[in-house]
Amino acid sequence: MNTPMIADKPEHWAVLVLPRLRVQNANAISSPMTWGFPAMTAFLGLMTSLERRLGADAGIAFKAVGVVCHDFEAQVTTEGFTRAFHLTRNPVGADGSTAGIVEEGRVHLELTLVFSVRLSTALLGDAERQALADRVAHEVSGMRLAGGSVMPALSGHRKRRPKPFLALEAEGQEEQRLQMRKLARMCLPGFALVSRDDLLASRLSQMRTTAPEANALDAWLDLSRWNHRAVQSDDGEVTWQTDPRQGWTVPIPVGYTALSELYAPGTVNGARDTKTPFRFVETIWSMGQWISPHRLKRLDDLLWYARTEGEKQATYRCCNDYTPGTPADTATA
Template identity: 30%
Template sequence: MNDYFYILVDGLKLTNANAISGPQSYGFPALNGFISAAHALERRLKKLADFPDISFDGVLISCRDFKIKMDDSGYFATFNQKRAPILKDGKTAPIIEEGYVDLTVSLVIKATGDQLRLFNLDKNKKTFEEKFRNLCLMQRFAGGSVEYIRAVEFFTAEDTDTLKRRLLPGFVLIDAYEDAANIYHEMVEGYRTEIEEKIDPETGEITRYICPVGHNPETDMLDVLISTAAIYQIPPKAEQSEWTRYSFKRDRGWLVPIPVGYQAITQKYDADQVANIRNPNYASQFVEVIYGLGKWVFPHRLKGDINQYFWRYDNSVENLYLITQHQPSNTNL
């Protein structure tokens, strides 16, 4: 038996989760909202006699249902806001703009612990699953309140095929670094490098998938992220009469920009050095959000080992606080 197992939190229905994932993005909650919730859950479990040695190593996220609370009846869409209670002096309290989303997700947490005790008897397994479910019901995920959990189940490392089927119907969020690299090369070279070139055996002529937008050798990764949110209008040529549209996401799947961590913009300050922070007992540092490219895929399209699709913290590089699917040296959440 492997030294790890999986905890499936199936059909986790959240209400009023945070829909503003970063300063330039909204929609699905930030990854940090789910990983930090798993970290808080791990700390609570370790205080119980039933889970003294449990440890988490990443979270896989599958989304089944999603509805942003917004008004899109006009030209611009706006978030639905909450009216704060009247102040003591009778004046109207200011409205702080917030974005909310109701969603249903399934989370798979990779964990290590005493499997002999968890899986030895079916009665033990059911008891632990029920206790774990009750703990999930008592805390927030991504700022949202838990309305309902369909089931909590423990799976052994050998039962990944059954685990994938339990994630259906839904989309799993994965790191799209390969697609980002391919888009970058397409923007620089002017053709799709991941599509196999066709060579005429008689003439030796090479046929490539040419990018109608052209190419720019000075392209950077910021251009790649912007390109995934843009639709390019191609003007007609002499023999054409209509404009054509092009998207760099074409034939690449459901690509989305996502926050993948933070980068420090100041030095690290010791405890009690910065005023008015949330917890003055810990060191603090000013940071800015780092964006990457994510991709929503069906669970049955996950290639290779399922362990490569778990999101986890990685602070192995100084002044970088990343959320990655790569395996860092220190994997505890």
């Protein structure tokens, strides 16, 4: 389903790493049906905004982004199996009056962002690359990430935040493997989010052997929950068993699909941007997996990129080219 975007790489491809970013109050409601980690569209949006901020004169073009999560602290109240978001009432009028509460989910995060970038010839030197990496980190520190604020390093903290770096991509296969291993070690402990579209397709095929009317939504819901089944043994004893899962899999939004034609700028009332064409869309859902970076064999396994298709039935999709390897890579949870 995914088409590799980062193929036949030019000689000036590089890896930009922004390690251990602390993000406060990021958006935890990733779609109308999921909550938890921010949607991958937020990180691709950050990448696009960052490239625009730097400008063409910076000599860098962003192509894909990978995300490794080191810490996740959802702002929720837990009572047994029930969770509720911490909500606030904020003044909305000039007189200080408030409106009804609109549910806003928030989460504190610690992240490492890994970008695949293309550099100009002027940035091939070590000093030039480090200066650009420092500039990018400075720009990100003043931006919103998934609606949250990037926080400075804690003063007096016993461990200093690692410095950002920009390294040219290794050329040979063995050199690329060693570079990926070094990057993976730097990202530990943590978990990287990768795409598992294959799980959705295989579960749908499996369900249709007994329920021909099953659709993709049925398969998605089945993969999104823990399924417990009553099993009766030969002696009549009934026990409950939980279906195994292929690793730490989660339902995720991966983009949008068109619901309407593309309207000319300014023709739709209430649109925030009156200079850009407008289209009504709905969310595309799929499955993802949290996996330890040391299990990733290639840099492309970590990276997400944007892909658009079609005109009338357009899709705007976040794609990742991870492919399951050995059984250890998809260990049963």
